[in-house]
Amino acid sequence: MRLEIVTTTLDETLLAAQAGADRVELVSGITEGALTPTWGSVKGVHDHAPIPAYCMIRPHAHGFVYSENDVAEMIADIQNQRGLADHFVLGCLTPEKTIDEAVLIQLVEACGDTPIVFHKAFDQTKDQKAALQTLARYPQIQRVLSNYQAVDLVQEIDRVQEMMNFAASLGIKTTFAGGINQESIQILKTIGAEDVHISSAARIDGLAKNQLDAERIQNFRRLCD
Template identity: 30%
Template structure:
């Protein structure tokens, strides 16, 4: 059983470790779905925590169809993150019609493996038309794991597809389910899908009173607050798993 914390800062990484998580996916800009973290954050996180650190490689918000210039940035980001000690990369690239960008994905997978790191195809998987064909292609390319909500807004809503993916491909590919997972639903989801890896942001809010003033407002979602990982939410989920005998 693996609990992966979706972290957006060095502080989140430290919280994840103290709270008993098993792995970290490190991003920036979680409110945009997660973008590439800074090298400074990665280097300091590698010094501060012992958990495996998976780094997002995503240059912008919105979709996953990237220009040649964006791919150049992603290649260099990927190389620098791996050199900084990332234990893996999470990324995903699609063609304009929503198919797998095969050549670029193969390139990123090969780069990861050349550094002894793993490659995770992230929730770009959830917008493709044929998840079974996509899974087969990723297995053929040597992808190590797929992060998915089962092509729904949340994993609880996508549990049927998650179960089918695990049953069909679980011996060839690791799946990690994410989105909408909490202490209240994690046990049922694991038992229903057979997937033993969960990913969540464990989101809370912290006050920054300088977020607004004089008619200017930089806050989002919560006025004058920013998001962060709450240790209590991580420990509550882990407690639910322990009580169910799943860890």
């Protein structure tokens, strides 16, 4: 199972790599739920990190419904990071909690041939199967970041597996995210999950505001193997 760790700097990315991460999601504003990283951090990670960086494109933490000005900012950030980011991580919704295709088309075009992950905005959609069918129309969108709205993974594992398989049937891979811990990794392995995404749980005391904890990452690495 591949291990993705959320990082905010080159130093954190190097620590994550040394501790066993397969890749990072590079962000800023981690305490705000993850925002677009600085160009300097993207450039530093591209030039010096030994593992891929999936770069967040999110201009603010006020939800996933974006204005024209928000979209222009996101496109500019994508254009600045093209050639540096291994993947872009993005998402956009309508007020009705569906995928905002008018915005998505613009973002996908800006990304060019850089692959895309649709982030956890996906977990706010009112109909996840319909949302996956929408995303499947865009070949650049290769992955979705989700726990499929599971509140209790033990009780809901059959439904989660069904959703994972449905996404796969559309050509979309799942990176499991949201409350991932030692127990949930073991459960996810039983259904053939291939990727997990760890944010606060990889930090000292499990708090987003704190520094990365190499020992925690190493423990997650052992569980994933």
